[in-house]
Amino acid sequence: MDDSNTIVETNKDTIKVLRFNKPRKKNAIDGNMYGRVAKILNEAAMDDSVSMVVVTGTADFYSSGNDVSNSWSESEDVHIKLLKDFIEAFIKFPKLLIAIVNGPAIGIAATTLALCDLVFASENAYFYTPFPKLHITAEGGSTLTFQRLIGQRKAAEMLLFNHKMSAKEALEVGFINRVYKHDELEAKSWEKINEILKLPASSILATKNLLRRVYYDDLLKTNDIEIEVLKKSLKAKSNL
Template identity: 40%
Template structure:
């Protein structure tokens, strides 16, 4: 099983369930997450959509192993790969989107948190966007969201120089709203959501529509599409193809 979805109370849950691979996102997992986001958005009685991971990791980001990934294909404008589809859905999501970061988050799993409405993390979490290590560029809207949230130097430390953001730093800069102890993370996250669910649905969704209004969505779509074009160009370069192959193809290591 790769992604589990279920409804509990007024929350639609999307749980990444690939713990043996640190919840690395495969093609099927992207399909399942996108389907879950669509179902959550259309669900008649839910107010919240919660995304979390199973095991020690929230998600190690995109699965670049040869069995799952073809860099040349990802460069094609005729192919809409999983990260692009998932990011667009997160921007356009109408329900209140909660990121429950149970452990480390890498790449697209880290960048898309800044598009969510409220994020909490475990004290063992950290956030890493090692784009230059594989010859790509920022994704998931992070070229706009990260500088806005954490300031240009810290954002560039992550996006350009592969510096990771620790849980306390993420709280201090506002990427996350709370830190829970790892051992109690699942229980405290559920208790937090149960408290949220006591609030009036119509008011919450109306408030979100003001905060994440059409102007915000248009701005983020513009940033996102610019990033998509840039990263496609990177995927099309021989240098990037070689870096990804050397880093993730164990047969050539």
């Protein structure tokens, strides 16, 4: 597949839509995709014509996470920098960031959902962060955000013990906002998004910034620390 098509960028009125589009690899994210998404988010942050960004996936997966078959063809340092910038773009995005999770979200695809303002999911979705199983460590700010969202014990289940969280459980513990039947996901999600679009944007954005003010710096610091530890875990993994 042409690399330029692995992230599909479209516009619906003032809403920018990003779609992970590599269905043959379950929308696994490679280095090019990390860079594209970060660039689009950073540009949308500065574009007055964009009110919010919606992220979703093609076919049956939201995203299976890092594409190890492709992205590590870059040097490890380059890939880690792309990963760090990708996460930072989610953290710093000042406007509404909404995910429509059309299927399983694994690894970085799951951790960055915790950086979104709203998450709508298909009943077929699940959320899985099997970092120990992969001999690596947590990323995406998840060592901070998961504890804030779902509590210390459930965060430990997810990040330490390879727990696969169903959409039903994710809703119950507060990891996501809504679960819809798979064939109703798009329509129901966009119905909610269009309701939000009618609300006063200035008030919403000001309050979003107030909400994240109390942990914004901690999130950026957490990303820095997680990335440094991830580097060490990758080095140790390569020596196995």
